[in-house]
Amino acid sequence: MAKRFQLLQGNEACVEGALAAGMKFYAGYPITPSTEIAERSAIRLPQVGGKFIQMEDEIAGIAAALGASVAGLKSMTATSGPGFSLKQENIGYACIAEIPLVVVDVQRSGPSTGLPTSPSQGDYMQAKWGTHGDHPVIAISPASVQETYNLAVRCFNLAEKYRTPVIFLMDEIIGHLREGCELIPAEELEIVNRGDHNVTGMPYAVSEGNYVPEFACFGEGEHYNVTGLFHDVDGFPTNNNEIARNAEQRLMDKIDMNLDDILDWEEVGTEDADVAILCYGGTTRAAKGAIEQAEAEGLKVGLFRPITVWPFPDKAVEELSKKVKHIVVAEHNYGQMLGEVKRVAKDNCTVDFIGKIDGTTLTPADILNKVKEVL
């Protein structure tokens, strides 16, 4: 029996959380700073009767993981910047074919090979728009090792529940951070498994008021077709514009109509704050340091941290913009979530930005100085 409390790296906690969620398959390709996820999966999966395979490239990594998911196993692949770019086409395939999958992206500095492998949050927009065409996205970003464990479970649950790829948008800071972590056993967690299988011959049909189809795994006797072409409820390709429109609409609706379940954020001390720092993932650490220091100096500064970073929590941020005078967005990039915040906040408050694009990290002092600037 593994020790319940362990000193773990974020990447290791990701694997342990995935295993608690029921991960039985991992396929990937080595890339820093995500490699420890592959390494620990290689050790741990066969110990629980699962399968690990190192594929010949990033594209094959996600393809094999999708194949395994179609065959019935909870699957994951992990990568970083350049590899995340390579996986994009098959993320779109998973969206339209509705195949559950967890794709971990431990963000590093880019574009291209960039500054290997300095911290970055430069893939925020890519997580949403990386694959072509309109498609729904769920992306989750952890800010500590413990949260990495817990949210890995949530990623699998959301992937299974909504039959969609879920992006676990980590960053180098959290991936390589070492902290105490409680390995909460599966029995004490809410674990979502695939729903009851239908045998109607209509694998993509949904019941009234529902948006997510349920269908059997390959090998269970229902001979259905999985394709990246737009398809009717029977799974077969079609060029019928109305069917295509309805299929696309349902893909979007299955996320949009379940926002209450999918969205998640941390909000601290914003009720009477003059300034709210809005951040996510690794930048949260510096933001919390800045807030402590601000409090000591008598400033009223709150924190708003999206945990589900896609879909963006529009309503919550809109409300935030009505509560505070200023929002300071802190990201390790040139300003990506910033655009979302401005879109939602409109003229309710000022929206400013502090970022880093040189491979170094934001410090509490950097953020505090920005807060003082806007006050």
Next chain:
Amino acid sequence: MPSALIEKSFRTKRLPHIWCPGCGHGILMRDVAQAIENCGLDPDKVVIVSGIGCSSRAAGYMNYNTLHTTHGRAIAFATGVKLANPDLHVIVITGDGDCTAIGGNHLIHACRRNIDLTVVVFNNNIYGMTGGQYSPTTPHGEKGTTAPYGNIDYNFDIPKLAEAAGATYTARGTAYHAPQMIKLIEAGIKNKGFSLIEGLSVCPTYYGRKNKKGSAIKMYNWQKDNCVDVKKAEKMTAEELEGKIIIGEMSHSEKPEYTDMYKEIIKKCGGDK
């Protein structure tokens, strides 16, 4: 009236297929179904995985578990299916471009692993779906819409490539020689390891027209007159074999299969308990 095989193994509601008149893909698709039937496989346990292109539309017509994937990635998807559930019989239907150009890396690495997949390449020597561009199997000197002055690339010998990369069964058949093609696919299915069977197809619409090969019938007759069985070829001189295509079983060897070896790892780790 469709034959009993068509009734059983195909989604007859999805027919007729999209392929052009004279195309060899329909014959090769039927050969795959006949081989599955001859091997006595449980259809519930058969998975057909395909990529993108003319060949890969086959999956949608066949009455098994069918996975129509992204361009070039069929073998990588199939690797995941097979490793996840080794009880499934995983057959990949792919084309010359899908398998040896955009998917070439996945092909050689699956060969190297000797994972128990049966890959049937419908080789029409051209990119048909996009309208006739030259592929890795367009013969040197011949034309495509992107090789208007003649192709200066040299073409792949697919079974030879697969054998060199580690496949334990390789063969080549044709759309014309259907009985032999069925036997070659059967042998590939029965081989416990990575099997590659190249099926020479006929594309009268693009490859044929672009290279003045004449009618579809003329192209099938060309296969009849110019393909030599590997056993007969052994007794022929190099001069006699000039311009001929050798068909039949090209290689067959034995070595441990990937998913079997992984089962041993699971046992060693105590994961089977």
